[in-house]
Structure formats: C-alpha cells, structure tokens
Amino acid sequence: MTRPPTTAQRRVINAADPLTGRLRGTDAQLAALVKRGLAFRHPRPPHEHFLTPAGHRVRETPAEEPVEAPAPAESGVFAARVGGEESAESTPARLREVHGAWQGLLELRRMTNPGGARDRPCAWERAHLVRAAALALEAAGH
Template structure:
C-alpha cells in the first residue's frame, strides 16, 4: 500500500490553487511530490508544478486522524462554485471577481492538460468534479444560483457516471443555462421529470 503523504507534503497539497492545482514550495519538496506521483512539472516555462489526479484525491480525502466536522465553505478560504440552494449565497463585486478568477484558472488548466492545449472542452479535473465544474461555468456566465429566498439554477449529481442535472423554475433561464454549458464544452439534452413534468437539463463533459 502506498504510504500516505507526510504532514508537510499534505500542507503543500492543501495549499495548492483550488482550481488549477498549482503548487508552491521548495524544489526539493516539489520533487518529492513528483516522485510519489502526486504532482507533475509542467514542461513549458516557468515549469510550475501542479497536482496530478492522485494529488487532488489526497487533498479531498479526509485527514487520517480522529474524525472532525468539515469546515463550512465560507470559513475554509477555498473558492466554491454555487450549485444552488445555499443558505446565504455570496454576491457583490468581490464574489464576481472570485468567480472570474476561478473561471480563468480553469481555462488555463484546460490549456495545460488537454491534448493540443484545447480550452473548448472540459479537462480531467472537471470530469472528477462534475457538479462544481458545471456550476462554475454557469456562475461565470452570469446565471444566478437558487437561494433560500430566490429562484435560480440548481446543479445536482445523477446516477449516470459523467452527467449532472440542471434544474430551475424558469424554462427560459433553463434553456439559457443549456446554451452556456454547450458553449463551455458540455453536451446537453433537455428532459422532463416523468412524475411532475418539470423540465431539466442533463449535461456531460464533451470529449472531442
């Protein structure tokens, strides 16, 4: 069984950029993560280091210590896309800047990890974070997530391995969400709930 990362290595992994996975540390620290398959060195200057999928899994896995409640998203200092239904969703100029920065970071991650540097389709990180990736694409395009007292989109996981469902009370807005996801490199299809007749969109990352 592979040894878990040391406390110092876990600290570096947890401090990586939440979207691109870019790492900061000494050359010796970064080289140690590369040897363990938790990071890779980008071949192009400035040769930054980034988390591999295994490194992302380490960051998302719970610390192997006594269990403790996970910190709330607003207290963690980590950007989280709004999937709809949050009790008090952030708004205002600061949130807009955060979303814009996260989206630009995701496009850069696509450029660095997709074959040929393609930015018009989702990358590996998005395929392992379907709900967050789809929600970020929607929020970055200006769509409004549902809140406790406001209507808007909701992105939810589905039983299908590479698909999310996007729901909303406004059919026109739902169609606009579908267009946004298509432009962001997702395959979308319109469906109707068999019991309620409510429309929803099924979206999955396009591969080519």
C-alpha cells in the first residue's frame, strides 16, 4: 500500500493524456510524482513527464480507495481480441495496450517493408492474419 497522492497531485494525474500518460504541471508537482514512483521524466529532450503503470492505476481508482501493489499479469503479453473472450470491456488500460500494440505494428511495418512503407502489411501480418485484423479493428475503435 502506498500513501494516497495529494489533491494537487491527483489533479495532475487525472489531467494526464489518456493514451500516452503525458503529464502537465508545475516542476514541484512533477518532481513529487517522480519521487513517489507515479511518474517518470523522459531522458531525451524536451524531458516530458509521463505516468508509470502505478500512476495509471492511481488514475483508474477512485480517490478514497488505497492503491495496492500490482497484480502479476497472467501472460504479460498483449493479445488482440479475436472473439470468445469473457470480458470485452474497454478500460483505459486496455486502450493504452491497444494503442501501444498498434504503434508497434506500424513500426514493424516501417522496419520490414521496402522503403519504410507503413501503409502495406508486413510479413508478420500475413502470417497472423486473424490477430492482425483483430488488432486493426480494435485500434480503430470497433
């Protein structure tokens, strides 16, 4: 259990970008969040601050509930929803995972296609057609 963030810190956390977790606040607020392990400062310029997984959990829990230690993931690997899943709700954490997976797939396309083309499927997508299509649909909001 960690000490709950102050009201000002919670405002900064709640105002973070929902997908990237980019924070905006005073230097003192951001430094306090980094000290608590709820944010980190990016090492490259312009040295923006972003929420850590613990910061995202704080954002997703109501203010009166204490934040518990993270539960280990079942497999730790992202899996696109291809049908038959028990819970198909779109939580903020799931939206971040989908966004990150889609950005990774676009980067894979850029690295493997001739000329760095991102508009054509890559070899992985051709080999895993169902998962690639499910990821594309989920990233598009369907």
